[in-house]
Amino acid sequence: MHRADPRLKICLTIFAIVLIFAAGNFFSLGAAILFVASGILLSRIPLKLYLKSLKPILFIVVFTAALNVFYGTGEPIWQWWLIKITKNGLLNSLFVTIRIVVLILASSVLTFTTSPTQLTDAIERLLKPLAKLGAPVHEFAMMMTIALRFVPLLLEETDKIMSAQKARGADMESGGVVQRIKALAPVLIPLFVSAFRRAFDLATAMESRCYHGGEGRTKMKVLHFGGTDWLVLAGAVVTLGAFIALNAAFPPAIVR
Numbered sequence: 001m002h003r004a005d006p007r008l009k010i011c012l013t014i015f016a017i018v019l020i021f022a023a024g025n026f027f028s029l030g031a032a033i034l035f036v037a038s039g040i041l042l043s044r045i046p047l048k049l050y051l052k053s054l055k056p057i058l059f060i061v062v063f064t065a066a067l068n069v070f071y072g073t074g075e076p077i078w079q080w081w082l083i084k085i086t087k088n089g090l091l092n093s094l095f096v097t098i099r100i101v102v103l104i105l106a107s108s109v110l111t112f113t114t115s116p117t118q119l120t121d122a123i124e125r126l127l128k129p130l131a132k133l134g135a136p137v138h139e140f141a142m143m144m145t146i147a148l149r150f151v152p153l154l155l156e157e158t159d160k161i162m163s164a165q166k167a168r169g170a171d172m173e174s175g176g177v178v179q180r181i182k183a184l185a186p187v188l189i190p191l192f193v194s195a196f197r198r199a200f201d202l203a204t205a206m207e208s209r210c211y212h213g214g215e216g217r218t219k220m221k222v223l224h225f226g227g228t229d230w231l232v233l234a235g236a237v238v239t240l241g242a243f244i245a246l247n248a249a250f251p252p253a254i255v256r
Contacts, residue, residue: 005229006114006122012039015236016106019243020099028247029098035239036102039109042232053108054101061100068093116148146202150195157194161187 016036023029040050054061069089114122124141131137165186 004113004232005225006118007126008225008229008232009110009114010119010122010126012232012236013106013110015240017103019239020103020106022247023099023243024247024252025250026095027250028243029095029102031239031243031246033098033102035236036106036109038235040105043109043113045109045112049112050105050108054104057100057104061097064100065093065097068096116145120145120148150198153198154191154195158187158191161190161194 016032016039019032019035020029023032040047069085069092110119120141123144124137127135127137127140170183170186
């Protein structure tokens with residue numbers, strides 16, 4: 001999966017997301033799950049990293065599952081006053097939960113196997129037809145590259161500033177919400193100063209290297225399709241055929 005063309009990986013990620021949301025029953029959703037699972041196996045990334053990527057959205061998954069338990073029609077399994085749990089509600093909750101989890105895993109396959117530079121280069125190539133309409137495609141891709149590069153730098157800078165402020169006796173963890181917000185002021189001000197300084201240095205470096213946009217620029221690594229890409233694309237076509245057949249052959253899983 002690492003060797004696959006980044007453009008294909010972006011398109012397949014969008015394809016997987018469409019399958020996940022278009023799945024009407026557990027059988028067609030199973031086809032989407034198999035497709036995502038194949039990507040996870042081909043990526044050769046440890047499974048624990050994929051499970052770790054689910055931690056930030058664990059609360060959302062649990063909260064959504066809990067809400068959908070009470071959202072279903074039919075004979076109640078358990079009922080207390082206006083609150084009831086039905087078989088359809090449990091199936092709805094399970095179906096939506098699987099959707100969210102598989103959606104995050106599909107996105108993780110792309111981010112784990114594609115560097116920020118490859119990602120922005122692929123987006124630029126995919127959006128290249130818009131350049132004929134006057135859209136600043138290269139500039140847009142360049143902004144994405146810079147933004148992705150700056151995120152870890154700013155996080156590291158924030159950690160350094162917070163550690164320095166704590167070493168000087170600053171208390172950022174106690175008190176109410178208002179007090180915690182006020183305590184962030186000594187962090188935000190030097191962080192903004194550092195960010196503007198880095199941006200100024202980057203602009204100076206780009207100008208000194210005679211950067212004037214994307215016109216006439218070439219790529220050191222040219223993206224092209226290989227044998228692996230065509231095999232993966234063939235697998236996507238087979239998955240699409242099976243998905244359409246399963247989606248049409250079985251009734252919807254979510255019952256209103």
